[in-house]
Amino acid sequence: MITFRAITRADYASLVRWRSAPHVARWFEPLDLATAEAKYQARIDGTSPTRMHIVEIDGEDAGYLQHYLVRDYPDYLAAVGEPNAAGIDFLIGEDRFVGKGLGPRVIRAYIRDVVVPAHRSIRKIVSTPAFDNARSIRALEKAGFLQRTTIDVDGKPERLCILQLS
Numbered sequence: 001m002i003t004f005r006a007i008t009r010a011d012y013a014s015l016v017r018w019r020s021a022p023h024v025a026r027w028f029e030p031l032d033l034a035t036a037e038a039k040y041q042a043r044i045d046g047t048s049p050t051r052m053h054i055v056e057i058d059g060e061d062a063g064y065l066q067h068y069l070v071r072d073y074p075d076y077l078a079a080v081g082e083p084n085a086a087g088i089d090f091l092i093g094e095d096r097f098v099g100k101g102l103g104p105r106v107i108r109a110y111i112r113d114v115v116v117p118a119h120r121s122i123r124k125i126v127s128t129p130a131f132d133n134a135r136s137i138r139a140l141e142k143a144g145f146l147q148r149t150t151i152d153v154d155g156k157p158e159r160l161c162i163l164q165l166s
């Protein structure tokens with residue numbers, strides 16, 4: 001069973017641990033507790049446009065996801081070019097849940113249960129993994145996203161993946 005709950009400060013230690021896991025660290029900046037505090041408090045308080053959630057798989061914390069309106073981040077909007085879309089980022093931090101086909105199910109469930117209810121007017125979901133993060137791109141494809149082009153996001157090549165909502 002896949003469920004989501006809003007992140008709290010008590011989750012920072014898990015975030016730090018997950019971000020240092022070898023299968024994650026290749027794709028994300030390292031994170032320590034002080035950085036987590038500084039970066040994520042506004043998301044917990046609701047003063048940031050980004051909302052973060054822990055994904056629980058059969059009741060166990062497995063990783064985290066976040067979502068936001070693309071237009072709330074002008075530089076990202078300029079790169080992505082989708083003003084009526086929500087963006088998502090995701091990771092499964094617990095190694096034992098990775099590589100078992102859960103990622104695409106988690107992504108689909110997050111969009112259905114969290115992102116769309118939060119943003120009823122959006123028509124598209126975008127996600128932009130590193131251009132060479134083949135596993136993430138494939139997971140997005142399995143969740144229904146189509147690969148478009150490689151774009152420049154803050155000087156890094158990322159693969160624009162788009163899900164058209166019905």
Ligand SMILES: CC(C)(COP(=O)(O)OP(=O)(O)OC[C@H]1O[C@@H](n2cnc3c(N)ncnc32)[C@H](O)[C@@H]1OP(=O)(O)O)[C@@H](O)C(=O)NCCC(=O)NCCS
Nearest residue numbers: 023090091092098099100101102103129134135136138139
């Ligand atoms: C990306 C992630 C969510 C995918 O979830 P998952 O449960 O591992 O995904 P799956 O088990 O369904 O595997 C996805 C697909 O990638 C394929 N795959 C796995 N490793 C791969 C690799 N190194 N290169 C290419 N494809 C790969 C799998 O074979 C599978 O495709 P298939 O079912 O057609 O065979 C998860 O691996 C993760 O959190 N990784 C680390 C963090 C990360 O990269 N986050 C995304 C940042 S945008």
